[in-house]
Amino acid sequence: MADPKALNLKTALILGVSGQDGYYLAKLLLKNDYKVMGTTRHIDSTSPALKSLDQKNFSVIYADIRDTEGILNLITLKKPDEVYNLTGVSSVAYSFEHNEETLEANAYAVIRLFESLAQMGLAKIKFYQASSSEMFGKTTITPQNETTPLNPVSPYGVSKALAHRAADRFRKNEGLFIASGILYNHESPMRPTTFVTRKITNGAAKIKLGLSSELVLGNLDARRDWGFAGDYVEAMWQMLQAETPDDFVVATGETHSVLDFVSTAFKYAGLPGGESKYLKTDSHLLRPTEIHQLVGDPSKTSKTLNWHRSVNFEDLVKKMVASDIELLCIQNGLTKPEVPAFN
Structure with missing residues (x-):
């Protein structure tokens, strides 16, 4: 070579x-x-x-x-x-x-x-x-x-x-x-399902496809950028x-809660309001010490490096839900449903 x-x-x-x-x-x-x-x-x-x-x-x-x-x-x-x-x-x-x-x-x-x-x-x-x-x-x-x-x-x-x-x-x-x-x-569709964001989008996709009946999480109030x-x-x-x-x-300079992420994922999976029906919490999933909120100020990076994000929060969740539905359909021989994630 x-x-x-x-x-x-x-x-x-x-x-x-x-x-x-x-x-x-x-x-x-x-x-x-x-x-x-x-x-x-x-x-x-x-x-x-x-x-x-x-x-x-x-x-x-x-x-x-x-x-x-x-x-x-x-x-x-x-x-x-x-x-x-x-x-x-x-x-x-x-x-x-x-x-x-x-x-x-x-x-x-x-x-x-x-x-x-x-x-x-x-x-x-x-x-x-x-x-x-x-x-x-x-x-x-x-x-x-x-x-x-x-x-x-x-x-x-x-x-x-x-x-x-x-x-x-x-x-x-x-x-x-x-x-x-x-x-x-x-985040991205490449995240392992051990991370809460991918656990959410994968869980929403499974529920939509009839592969699961609930999504179990820990702290829903934690807010992240x-x-x-x-x-x-x-x-x-x-x-x-x-x-x-x-x-x-x-960073994006914006903050959203875990519950916000869940609600958005259910929306794009064609399960609007699904959090009231499918979402469960388990205290065993709580961390020993939890940070309530983190949000960054990227102004120095934007000014010095001329860096700006191209994908907003809604589009990020939409992208991850669409990917998980497609992947699960391939793995399980299912027909891809018509849901907002593909619009």
Whole structure:
């Protein structure tokens, strides 16, 4: 295969390509004429979506962020222009039951990687660090921006805050080009059903198709700033095209409750008002500590990077419901119903 450098192709390494963001980011980079390499800890379970991408300039490699030496060998061998760190524990709920794994994958391994990059003089590599709105925790400041104090309440939030602080230190003290994206909740049909948004749209689709009779959730009052993952990876890429690395909040500036999400999903599934008939709550699904509301201020990102979302809340839910109905119809040999999601 031809050397991408000889073909004047930029090379990008995505650490953790098998998730939702990895797919959308790889798709964007390939569209922008990159040579893309992605790592995964589960090489045998590469998704059909990833396999559908342009394989000529895309490859998937087994690697684990916790194996610092292995990651460094990969970086020195492949010499990527850009590295996007999307790997690690991504579920807040999971982090409560797996504290040590969360801290190791999301914080300690990342800090070791920063240290090694600095020691090896690899400051020219542009590095994207996935930070999170969960770092703000139970903040009293609304909306939150890049200077809002961090007050995480979950193991996931703590791990992201540690890595975020480390990124700032290595950027300022060691001259590494590290841009940190403080991303708020971003969803898509690629989300696993372990996440509440996809659980909702998948549940609404199942009820509409007669495959289920109820949707069981925990806290319906929690409010989040939800956007489309495809829009948010565009912001990630734009951060590494900037002349100077910095922290950037990526959000919509709007907030909706879990119940709002349910009502909207039922509407597009052709079940208006279905929450009163099909929705159940279970206290066992509540988190040990719950953040009531998070909403971001993306004005710096919009002004500096000229980034703007293209998918609003209603269209996001509609897109996810339509995808789930289509998928379930294929899996179960059902005829696609005429519902608002397809209008």
